[in-house]
Amino acid sequence: MTDASGQIRLASAHQQVVASVGGVGGSGIVASENLSPGQDSVSKMGVSPPPSKTPAKRSPKDYIFGKAIGEGSFSTVYLAKYIHSGKEFAIKVCDKRHIIREKKTEYIKREKEVLNLLASVPRLTAPFFVKLDCTFQDSNRLYFVLSYAKNGELLHHIEKVGSLDVPCTQFYSAEVLHALEHLHSLGIIHRDLKPENILLNEDMHILITDFGSAKILSPDDEKEVEAECSDDVDTDSSNGVDEENGAARRARKRRNSFVGTAQYVSPELLTDKPVSRCSDLWALGCLIYQMVAGLPPFRSRSEYQIFQKILKLEYEYPDGFSPVAKDLVEKLLVIDSKQRLGSKDDLTGEHGGYHSIRSHPFYEGTNFDTLHCSSPPKMYPFLPKTSEHGEMRSDYSVPDNLEPGLDDRQLTRLLGLDLQDATPVATVPVATSPPPVTPVKKKSTAGIVSGRTGIGELLWGLPKETVEDVEARRRRKMEAQLCEAKWHPFVEGKLIVKQGLLDKRKGLFARRRMFMLTLGPHLFYVDPVAMVLKGEIPWSQELKVEPKNFKIFFVHTPNRTYYLEDPEGYALEWCQAIQDMWTYTYGILPPVNSDMSSNPSSSGAS
Template identity: 50%
Template structure:
């Protein structure tokens, strides 16, 4: 038809539509709009607890009002994004997540915005970060380590086949779904390699303990950088701590560029070989990289010889079980002579007859106090350890505290609380153990002190959920809601620690509940 034609008689199609035609067209448009899902809005959701916080975003658990389905909604502040010049990272994360369809990654279901914020609706991984479980149980046994390492390998193979590098792979960014499979998250620093010729991304991103050496030396990351991070994670699953550790980021980076790390003695041999093949300074020599034949050699590594790769996402994950190798008698040597250290410490703190004198008992009581047979409450277990019976009166408690203040060098660490039991323990974190002086006090508190450097290293958080458990004569656990502490009493009195902790727990619990309960 000639668009310049002005005569309706010559161009019947240009005639004004009838009322029926207009109504039909309106019905068609309404039907089309109804078939398209309405853009979601904040008021469609009931927002709950905060799941995580980043530098310019907060992840919140949210339930959709109409369906009852739960999502992890990432909320980003527009003004802060613009001010920080992070718009490209936000767009990149949205685009990359939209391009992923794999069970081992979080899924992006929808996005929407209002005047101030952007919203990403992500799958909710109910069991939280992998790091939480490493901290909770210390280290994984070989079966658990193999299973979760294999899932990470599958995820990285999928990602790299799509020419994407994550660049910040770490236990905090590996979530666990309701059925305990991994879901990798946080693609804010990920990079899409635009073509086959681009094999590197030239910007510094990542977390210190997992940063690859090429990022430090050449300021560039590649697919193999993710394999380096995989090696660090496998090491951490077994040992309980990442391989490169130091007091600050600079010292960590120095260790990474020098490949300066050590394996604990009881590290699984096949896992050790795999980690060594992943932690290569030369990215082209890491098992799994394209120059080394891709992912087939990595899958065939002896550590994965029992792994069924085809249906990992359908398998039932193994129960998370801590790796607790028995400590040999020779392990005592790695802590030094504790009695010598204690003797040096005591001579610096108190002027008593010798290091063999009981730390709990000065030779005389303060003269201003009335006499009381408080010695009946004190039980010396050996030169370095003692415990108190708990039946003393308030007056006797003050006498005991006066005695502790003048005669016990550990008093300075307990905030003027009366020590109810003390002694040396080996505090284990993964496969690493350190000698500590454990101090159970009123409050109640469980302090642990570095006897070499004379520094309070921390406290075991006390709550009504705290629960001690003796594993054998030497080893005992202290279970707390967020972590299990693994301790070893070198004198073989683990049961005494558990009984005294339980006794203090009962005393505190009964005081909360009242005498009639």
Template identity: 50%
Template structure:
């Protein structure tokens, strides 16, 4: 047998890339999933493992549901509307599967609610350190909505994430798919020719986190066209930051304090016109007195400061550390734990959206960051400066 080609891969890839879909994108792709489930359930098929990884996008950015390895086909003459085996993925598992060890068509509607939540918020509703704790949250219906969650989408999710499978919007006991498709969230959807419509451009939604901020939107398709626009020789990858490459060499062992610009106790940046000898002195000073040195693998910190790192509608405070190499580390400042690193590549692009908010675009993900001090442009300027040093041979062309 053959499989149709889904050129644009998994829906999950796009959730990870842009973080949080705007309302138009969320509505369209939710509607396509609803149409697909209506068709499957009409054929007596329970998918049982519906999740963003199993929703693919074809060349035209319409969805295709895949991975029917755990699906259950209900026989036409059978009165049994449930499948009695434990399958699925922790974050999307329905409560009846956990308590009764059985799944039904309505179990797919529970997964739909989880997916809608994830499209808007950027993360699934039930999250914990391990599967057991996730299951406990599901059984207790223990989740909440972040601020700025679209109100109509919130109402729809609340009508799908219902512990009693017979009370979920869209199930047979609640009137089937008619009432689900009539929900106000789908008010602008034309269901009859959905598969023939042009999908909306994928757009990230970044609502303001405080009253003095502003909402941000980012067009994913335009970002794709920017990648690769600046060709740089791979032979540039071995270059490091030093005065020999950037300016007239300074006096060896000179006053290194001239390169350090302190912003506050946890924020500073360096000028890059230091010699190799001065770099060693700067690194020795950093190793002896900078509490963040332990996280940067003995690399010289070129700029650091607190930022709010966003994933969808959620934000966490992180200490951002830009170092030679180059590297962009981010650390949990409370627990003093290295949480990750933004990967550097030729395609990396910083973008300031306003005084506080800036993006770091990478091929597989866009990192959304907010500088509480309102110096987003300084972060972008320094990241771009380091980027040019890293790929300096052809960057000016």
């Protein structure tokens, strides 16, 4: 192929992309003049054409582009501000050459068509979709100007708190269900419903996005689903020859290939079954499971193994999983799509909807028609009730009228044990608050820790000690650490001031890790079996520690809450050690040792 012929083919493909994904019609949506060829596809869907007066063209120069807030396989999403109004939008920028090379024209066209259809036939009680404001293009790129979801992906919030409590899961899964009712009533199947594609607006209501994998059902598609049901009935009473012929017939007429994300894909999309709205109901079951448990139900190291687990319905519920949520998930994660809860519901008409799902006890008391104007529940770290302890939902908010520090009196208050004196203590400036001191408690930890002493003497030293005394103590501690040598390779040469085995939970799933608090500060955690460094809890001035009882405590960071459990019951000592390190790193050194307070950096705070 010569360069000239190659350029001709590229130009032809470029025109095809423009013709396919060009204009945006529909009421209430601004259409760019240079994208008008795409209006025909909108008209075929029954969407009203734009008004006769052509709106002014838009271009990238009408927007101030900020940071990238998302990235796909052939697009990047930027936060941008419209210069004429100051309004913020999320602009999806697609590279034309990449679309042509990867043959993604249909994905772009499909997303535009779905967004137009949703804008043309809105449902006031289900405004749970991103909205397309306008589209435009230049010589190299296509631009989709979308509503901006200020609070990002639902996945981020699930990961931050570990798992959502039942009221939170009820609310957000109800919004997803109501959105699916509207989507499916229009004949649209999302096919890639997952926490990454569920965004949260500034009011913390959901906005479903990413319709590139969606399918708009035609009358032929509906007939194919009905024919599939008939084939299954005949197969049950037929011989092996009929079964073989039926399978061959289904294979010939199969038009859907695998789309979506492995963890949430329905079993019919992995076989020769036709696509139906029940595929989204399967994804809803996976979503509810993940909200409650913190991880998706089907997990493995490879997509192939995930697919095998899906086809075998191989998953398990962790301890503490809500029984009523479990019942709903089991009714949605059903291999036979025709037996899934909601599969037989009628979505047509004014009162159509997934009434069999709505009436499940999990949604008792939920008014689906007022969700959009309700205040969403706050997302908190949550530990369900178990046989050992009751509910320990964390409504973490630090009051301003309490004394800083984490001494015995503060721990008593935090654990709710101070029954006689409930009066808040007076505020004391941080500069005059001495560091909390933990009494020495000699207790071995299975040969790992020889003694559990407070770390204050390694940070500030004892009264009347000099900087040289503290440095000498640290050198002796480091020499002992080097002699043992088991954990030293994982801490980047830092001095370990406290270590111990903790159960690190992600949602309701727990893994035992060796945690090491070091100068720096750092809080590393290692897999004690594989002897592999798994990570560290990031330190910042916003880090907070919250004890829940003698075994369980939370470490709050800006992007995540770490839920930790000490099986030996020393959670309070961990809280105090972390608080000591925070005070040493970010606070003002107490005036107890005047020789040391003059030179904090020499004490190893760096």
